[in-house]
Amino acid sequence: MSAVVLLIDDDRRIRNSLGRLLRVLSYQVVEAADWDAALVLAAAQRPDVVVTDLHMPEHSGVDIARRLRSHPELGGIPIIALTATPPRDDETISLFHAVLEKPCAAEDLKRALTDALQVRKH
Amino acid sequence: MTRGTWTASEAGPAALPVDSAALLLPLSGALYFLAASLELGLRGADAIVVLSPQHGVLLALLMLTRPERWWLIAAAVVPAHLAACWSTGLPLWQLAWQGGFSFILATGITTALRVLLGERSPFDDLRDYSLYVLTAVVAGPALLTMLAPNVLLSLLTGTMDLAVADWQAETLASSLAILTWGSWVYLELLPRPGWLQQRTPAQYVEVLLIAVALYGCFHLTFGRAAEYHTALYLLLIPLLWLSVRFGVAAAAMAVTLVASAATALEHIPQSVRLREAPEAAALDLQIFLIVMALGAMTIAILVDERRRAARAALVDAEQRLIEPQASGPDIGTLRRAELELQRNDERLACIARVACDEIYDWDIARGELWSSCGDASNDRAPSVRQMTMESWGCSIHPSDRERVMHDLRQTLQGTADTWQADYLYIGSGGSPHWVRDRACIVRDANGTPTRIIGAITDRSDHKKLEEANRTLERVGRLAMIGQITASIAHEMNQPLVAIRYNAEAGLLFLGRESCEKAELHDILDDIRRDNRRASELVGRLRELLHDRELRLDPIDINDVITDVVKLLRVESRQRHVQLETECTELPTVLGDYARMQQVLLNLILNGMDAMAGLPETHRRIAIRTARTGATRIQVEVVDRGSGIDPATLPRIFDSFFTSKEHGMGLGLAIARSIVEAHGGRIWAKNNIDGVGATLSFEIDSLDSKVILPADSTDRYGARLN
Numbered sequence: 133m134s135a136v137v138l139l140i141d142d143d144r145r146i147r148n149s150l151g152r153l154l155r156v157l158s159y160q161v162v163e164a165a166d167w168d169a170a171l172v173l174a175a176a177q178r179p180d181v182v183v184t185d186l187h188m189p190e191h192s193g194v195d196i197a198r199r200l201r202s203h204p205e206l207g208g209i210p211i212i213a214l215t216a217t218p219p220r221d222d223e224t225i226s227l228f229h230a231v232l233e234k235p236c237a238a239e240d241l242k243r244a245l246t247d248a249l250q251v252r253k254h
Numbered sequence: 255m256t257r258g259t260w261t262a263s264e265a266g267p268a269a270l271p272v273d274s275a276a277l278l279l280p281l282s283g284a285l286y287f288l289a290a291s292l293e294l295g296l297r298g299a300d301a302i303v304v305l306s307p308q309h310g311v312l313l314a315l316l317m318l319t320r321p322e323r324w325w326l327i328a329a330a331v332v333p334a335h336l337a338a339c340w341s342t343g344l345p346l347w348q349l350a351w352q353g354g355f356s357f358i359l360a361t362g363i364t365t366a367l368r369v370l371l372g373e374r375s376p377f378d379d380l381r382d383y384s385l386y387v388l389t390a391v392v393a394g395p396a397l398l399t400m401l402a403p404n405v406l407l408s409l410l411t412g413t414m415d416l417a418v419a420d421w422q423a424e425t426l427a428s429s430l431a432i433l434t435w436g437s438w439v440y441l442e443l444l445p446r447p448g449w450l451q452q453r454t455p456a457q458y459v460e461v462l463l464i465a466v467a468l469y470g471c472f473h474l475t476f477g478r479a480a481e482y483h484t485a486l487y488l489l490l491i492p493l494l495w496l497s498v499r500f501g502v503a504a505a506a507m508a509v510t511l512v513a514s515a516a517t518a519l520e521h522i523p524q525s526v527r528l529r530e531a532p533e534a535a536a537l538d539l540q541i542f543l544i545v546m547a548l549g550a551m552t553i554a555i556l557v558d559e560r561r562r563a564a565r566a567a568l569v570d571a572e573q574r575l576i577e578p579q580a581s582g583p584d585i586g587t588l589r590r591a592e593l594e595l596q597r598n599d600e601r602l603a604c605i606a607r608v609a610c611d612e613i614y615d616w617d618i619a620r621g622e623l624w625s626s627c628g629d630a631s632n633d634r635a636p637s638v639r640q641m642t643m644e645s646w647g648c649s650i651h652p653s654d655r656e657r658v659m660h661d662l663r664q665t666l667q668g669t670a671d672t673w674q675a676d677y678l679y680i681g682s683g684g685s686p687h688w689v690r691d692r693a694c695i696v697r698d699a700n701g702t703p704t705r706i707i708g709a710i711t712d713r714s715d716h717k718k719l720e721e722a723n724r725t726l727e728r729v730g731r732l733a734m735i736g737q738i739t740a741s742i743a744h745e746m747n748q749p750l751v752a753i754r755y756n757a758e759a760g761l762l763f764l765g766r767e768s769c770e771k772a773e774l775h776d777i778l779d780d781i782r783r784d785n786r787r788a789s790e791l792v793g794r795l796r797e798l799l800h801d802r803e804l805r806l807d808p809i810d811i812n813d814v815i816t817d818v819v820k821l822l823r824v825e826s827r828q829r830h831v832q833l834e835t836e837c838t839e840l841p842t843v844l845g846d847y848a849r850m851q852q853v854l855l856n857l858i859l860n861g862m863d864a865m866a867g868l869p870e871t872h873r874r875i876a877i878r879t880a881r882t883g884a885t886r887i888q889v890e891v892v893d894r895g896s897g898i899d900p901a902t903l904p905r906i907f908d909s910f911f912t913s914k915e916h917g918m919g920l921g922l923a924i925a926r927s928i929v930e931a932h933g934g935r936i937w938a939k940n941n942i943d944g945v946g947a948t949l950s951f952e953i954d955s956l957d958s959k960v961i962l963p964a965d966s967t968d969r970y971g972a973r974l975n
Binding site: 143145146148149150152153155156157187188189190192216217234235237238241 | 743747749753754755758759761763777783784787827
């Protein structure tokens, strides 16, 4: 059974294209456009890994990561950040399993996801 | 009265120049004494009286003097008469009678003339002269000489034949004297320029020639050898010549001299003499001299009268030219119209000088150009010159020539009745300068253009200002774009990211054994759509950055707002400002999409700046649209910041006015200039609830069909397509 990826991005087109790529890479994808949807889906679907955009209106990817990390049940889900302007402070970086520059190559994404899933299994 | 062909000839009432007793007494006395002495001297060997100058002189003096002064003349004449005639040896009573007769004759005739002519001179027109001749030359002497001493004595003694002969001789002598001496003395004493005054040298030569001719003819007529009556006509030639050329005073003098000289001769020549008897021959001479004098004087008066009438007509015409009459299509009206035209020309030239640089009227059909501003050769006065489309084109700088000529040709071919163009004009000075050419196109009934009437205004200064404005605007625009670089980069990156993921997915998809075409089609379709999105964004950015003229298209302001909010997404997130839109459906407006984006960007960024010091949760900007009235739309940008200081409120749209530490003071000024270039207005006010301010602008919708004001297009040189 393929792993479930929660994809968070406010831009519909990014969600569509990245969702398509993830599906081609044989993942199950659940998509959320904002903070509320992301938390609901995370709780409901219990994804194996979260892939999020960092820059979004109202609540950024960093906010979501913090919230998930502080969650007693969801705190262990690895989160991969996708951003055009990667954060530089360690505290933010430490929230994520990986920070990938947007857009990233399919292999890099695959590698990061595989790696994250490995960590998750352990 | 003048006696001249060329000098002014005036008619008017007679009045002796010297009216004082101190001068009138000696003048009258002296003249009378001379005349009476002359009469005695003129009497021939037969003692026959041919001419009585004293009657003429006395008549002239009385005619020139007011009746209440006649006693002065009488007082002067009595001793003069006695003094002159004392040598005749006649008894005193007879001398007194002679003097008294002379005075009665003169006063009688003068009184009659005063009744008939009033103060008028009898020599100014032929009608008055005729009355003068009838009264003073015919009736007066004929009646009053009956009172002459010798006539009355002959009557009293019963010698009727002698009485008639004496009456004839006395009458004709008086008539001749009044015709000659009377006229001459009167005309000489009139207070008018003498007939020899103000003449050209050629005229003096002419007078001399006439004098010589007169002398010669006199000699031929009255010389001892003159035996033929036809010789008499010779004398008429110089007399008429003088009369025609130099007027009545000259004629009076000439006939007086001729008559006096003829009378003074020892003999009566054969040419005049019709009868042998001395008395009869004297009568013949008198009749000849009277006819000669009458002829010459009549001609002179006639010519003077004509000359005066012609001169008066000329003066009248000149007067009417200067002071035109109120009615009638006469020469005055024409002159007035001409003056009006001249004034219009001056008016046009003055207006052209202050309002613009040149007004022109180009008759296309005739290829003639009237210009209020000629070239240096005619002192830049209005001029007309030949002008074809090609020669006109030569006055436009080559860089603009094709564009402007094409534009004018297109306009002429169409139906428009106005035309406007800005171009580099090469004047007669040779140095090109920017001008604005605005013209009306006059068309005939078929719509064919016949004339172009317009004005050219120098725009060099304006062009420099425009350039400076553009530079300023460019600086402001770049500064604004610099502010939102992160937003722009994010917006640019989004479709590129989507394309990349789709491309990666597509490649992986192709590597599979079971490749569904439909899926591949979806991927490629998404790629194409995202690419278009990226291209559009690049295009709009280019528009925003590009320094070009205002371009007006039908646009929906709500679309502009959506795009701007998207563009500011990253910016607003970074500044923690929440952007809210409350858009109602709007009619289409005529506007420049990129410039309108710029206005909104400036207004929203200004709002963001205003809220920089607030807690993050309070930073909200609302963008609202609404219809105002039937044809206008309004956009409001409402912030919740600290508001605007009421003291600076009127100045916030001024260039270089800023309340920010690092602001340039260009954003709102540029927003205002763009809105005004769209024919709209922009304003700011503090919110009623005391929190923050609202910046609003409104512009006309396309429904209003409002043509942009000329000035608003100036700033960007925009033109409606």
